[in-house]
Amino acid sequence: MEKDHPGIVFFSGGTALAGLSGQLAKVNPECSYIITTFDSGGSSAKLRSIFDMPAVGDIRNRLISIADTSEPEKANIVKLLNTRFSPYGDKKDLTGELQHLANGTHPLMEDLSDVVRNILSNLFAVFLELSADEFDPAKACLGNIILAAGFMVHKRVLAPPIAQFSRLVRARGIVRAASLDSGHLAVRLQNGEIIAGQHLFTGKEVPPVPSPIDGMWSCSDIDDPWPRSVHASSLAMMLIKEADLIVYPMGSFYSSILASLIPKGMGQAVSRNSCPKIFIPNLGYDPELLGHDVPLQIEKLLEVLRMDNPAEIKKESVLSAVLIDSANGDYQDGLNLDVLKTLGIKILDCKLVSEKYDGLIDPDLLAPILMKLAGQKDL
Structure with missing residues (x-):
């Protein structure tokens, strides 16, 4: 059955996508958001402690934005x-x-x-x-x-x-939890330090990490950083199966974007859909991206997406293109365009930045670009 609007699926968690999701809600109620549930700080920590439940703050935030x-x-x-x-x-x-x-x-x-x-x-x-x-x-x-x-x-x-x-x-859109498991996040820093608990590495409730993040996984508790698999929600995987465009958007790189992709089965589901998949790197400052230029972000993104089955999941099946603004964008640790061109990932270079948003991505510019891409079978 033909859709009235293209199905665009975003892997996101925090507030960075609020403006874009609100803008898209006006023109495309078929947009879907797969949201991480691993937050361990603030009032979410209190609710999780009492009820042993997934974090719901990012889900509430996205629903409010649309x-x-x-x-x-x-x-x-x-x-x-x-x-x-x-x-x-x-x-x-x-x-x-x-x-x-x-x-x-x-x-x-x-x-x-x-x-x-x-x-x-x-x-x-x-x-x-x-x-x-x-x-x-x-x-x-x-x-x-x-x-x-x-x-x-x-x-x-x-x-x-x-x-x-x-x-x-x-x-005006669909929101699904990435996983229904009550897990937490742990990261390893380049200096060898291991930190369990999302709120301890985002740079929001405590000082930013002193060394670049080198890897992330799910664990049982902030007191137990030992890896423990969490599984992708079946409802989230249904959205991926039916998507016309999959977007890894701007936002906190590890605690929002990659966190929504680490549940087991997510990468496999993405690879089985032949629609275009787009990565939109952050503009501005993200404490989690210390030491990460855009090529390294792509490397880490592909690492997580292929984690289900690295031998079978090819990079081109989970990432089609990177969307950048080389003329106006200020990428935290550098765009490194020369290296980016060697990765074999298509580069879509468009105007994304306007003065209205103080150097960040303008939703009014990005929304029509994504709508156009969602109508294409390939890039």
Whole structure:
């Protein structure tokens, strides 16, 4: 059956894709996002500790970025689900706010319909019952709490609460977890140091890594860096199978892009689809890319994509081209165009940067390029 819009699949996690996903949502509701679930910092760490669950913050963030807020009630729902408590709030006072949400009497619920208010208040009530006094709401995001409660209500299955959240915000696109396993990330640095826990190597909650990252894998816990496989979600692999274009976009290179690709079976699924696959390197500063020029990023990307079966998965089956802006782009450790040309990967050199986005990729320029590429069978 012919599609109304080309199916574009993005492997992403963090906020770097928020502008592009919002722009694409206006023109192509067939865009899909496969999201990493390994975050180990902030309020996600609290939820994961209490419920032994995958991280849901990046899933919530992507759903919010593609929400349709054209109707007042949808805008109010998004406002509630995107609300984050103060990191300095008193635990008793913040728990009281959660109780008001569970009773449906919180000011954030004033302009919601009875149906929506009942859905959300019931989930807040479930969360309070299951978390008891263990959860400190400081810095917690209400959308993450709703997803965590839904996860428990649906017998520790993540897809139903994601689907419910999507309906609540009228998401213009599809969001899937890369893996349903409750794993963590570990990295090895060139200086030999091993770090377990995503929040310890992203440079956001602690100082940036002192030595370049040399490899990454999944593990059971931040206290146990020993490798442990996690498996790709079957729903994510279905999206890959049906894609017209697969994109490895800008974003935190290890904790967002590669993290969404390391679940077992992901690389194999990508290799079996003959559609074009595009890598869009970061512009600007990414603490995780210390010592990584663009050719090295491609090498690391291919390493992860071929990990399922290096002997059988050829590089051309998982990566067709790299999309760059050599004239205007400032690549952190260098574009190294001469080396890039020797890798056997097609180079698509387009204008991606505008003054409006202060040296970063302009979604208004990138979105039509991707839509055009998605309509091509080969590059």
